[in-house]
Amino acid sequence: MTRGSRTTRGFRRSQVSRAAGLFTGSLLAGVLLLGTAGSALADESPTPSAGASDDSDGAEAPTEAGTSFRTATAFRPDQRATADASTGDYLYWVLPVDAGQRATVTAKVSLPESAAARKGAATWQVDVYDGLRRRQPCVHGAQTRALAADAREVELRCTLRTVRAWAEPWSDDPLPGSYYVRLTVVNAQEEDLGLPVRTEIEASVADEGGAAAVDGRLAVPLTPGRTTVSQSDSDNDSGDSSGAGSSDGARLAASGVEPEDGWSSGRWTDRWLWTVAGGVLGALAGIAGYTLARPARR
Structure with missing residues (x-):
């Protein structure tokens, strides 16, 4: 086996490893983004107050x-x-x-x-x-x-x-x-x-x-x-x-x-968050795919 073929194979192996690491990082970033969005929506949801609990009990x-x-x-x-x-x-x-x-x-x-x-x-x-x-x-x-x-x-x-x-x-x-x-x-x-x-x-x-x-x-x-x-x-x-x-x-x-908590018509919904998260994951997957498919430089 020639030295050039070893170099090419080693370069491809490092390229695959780098693409795999990039793809794994993309998945982790997407999961983190979705988790942050979910926690943000949970924080925005109204918490029942003392008056609200009284209303649910029928007191008022x-x-x-x-x-x-x-x-x-x-x-x-x-x-x-x-x-x-x-x-x-x-x-x-x-x-x-x-x-x-x-x-x-x-x-x-x-x-x-x-x-x-x-x-x-x-x-x-x-x-x-x-x-x-x-x-x-x-x-x-x-x-x-x-x-x-x-x-x-x-x-x-x-x-x-x-x-x-x-x-x-x-x-x-x-x-x-x-x-x-x-x-x-x-x-x-x-x-x-x-x-x-x-x-x-x-x-x-x-x-x-x-x-x-x-x-x-x-x-x-x-x-x-x-x-x-x-x-x-x-x-x-x-x-x-x-x-x-x-x-x-x-x-x-x-x-x-x-x-x-007022009327929410026209406000941001979780549909926008999922759309943004899907776009980010799609872009990262495209970068990872391009890195894998890019021909090796000789």
């Missing part, structure tokens, strides 16, 4: 419901809102849902002992509307259920589609803002109307992350304005019987309903 949750969209009672996710009403009332609540979140609304209707002697079954239904008062379909759960004549409790559930930060004007995609929850009986015997019931409403939101992120955002979330309306106006607005709202002569409509 509302104990009444509105009778129309304009008088809807505001509550936050993970709160359990309650209201005493009568069979046939239209009950309204409102909560904030941000971009990238998927909300699940759970409603529970309970009848007291005095309402056990009902004439027949009753069908209850929960509907969810967005800030434009468009009824949003439920992708999971039973939003309509019948309460048998001998039953005293029924539970409803509605899981919405993931809220988008922006959508085409012609689409019905859910947008960030206020979401109204309406609970009522849709089929009951006339003799059973007016019987007392106790209702519970709870909502949970799951963050879908960067997979649900889209380009573009709303300039302003779809939230209601602050207006004072009388009880008679609220009855005319909904066309429903009253009896589940406040006993005051006037009510203040829900206003300023927003997440505790």
Whole structure:
């Protein structure tokens, strides 16, 4: 074997070793970058405060419901809102849902002992509307259920589609803002109307992350304005019987309903971090491949 061939082979071996070291360093750098990004996202996530824990326990949750969209009672996710009403009332609540979140609304209707002697079954239904008062379909759960004549409790559930930060004007995609929850009986015997019931409403939101992120955002979330309306106006607005709202002569409509950490529509998402990390790893892999494929200099 000549001296030149040994030199060439040794040069190639050193080149391969250097490329392997470069590729290993690229992988370590990518892992470190992803770990740093993940820890940064974890640090940015809101930590529950003492007030938030009280809200989740229901200590500060509302104990009444509105009778129309304009008088809807505001509550936050993970709160359990309650209201005493009568069979046939239209009950309204409102909560904030941000971009990238998927909300699940759970409603529970309970009848007291005095309402056990009902004439027949009753069908209850929960509907969810967005800030434009468009009824949003439920992708999971039973939003309509019948309460048998001998039953005293029924539970409803509605899981919405993931809220988008922006959508085409012609689409019905859910947008960030206020979401109204309406609970009522849709089929009951006339003799059973007016019987007392106790209702519970709870909502949970799951963050879908960067997979649900889209380009573009709303300039302003779809939230209601602050207006004072009388009880008679609220009855005319909904066309429903009253009896589940406040006993005051006037009510203040829900206003300023927003997440505790503010609206995040249009902010940076983890999709950008993964894109940058993938670009860096791709560039380093290209450099390593070029180093391996580069012909030896003679």
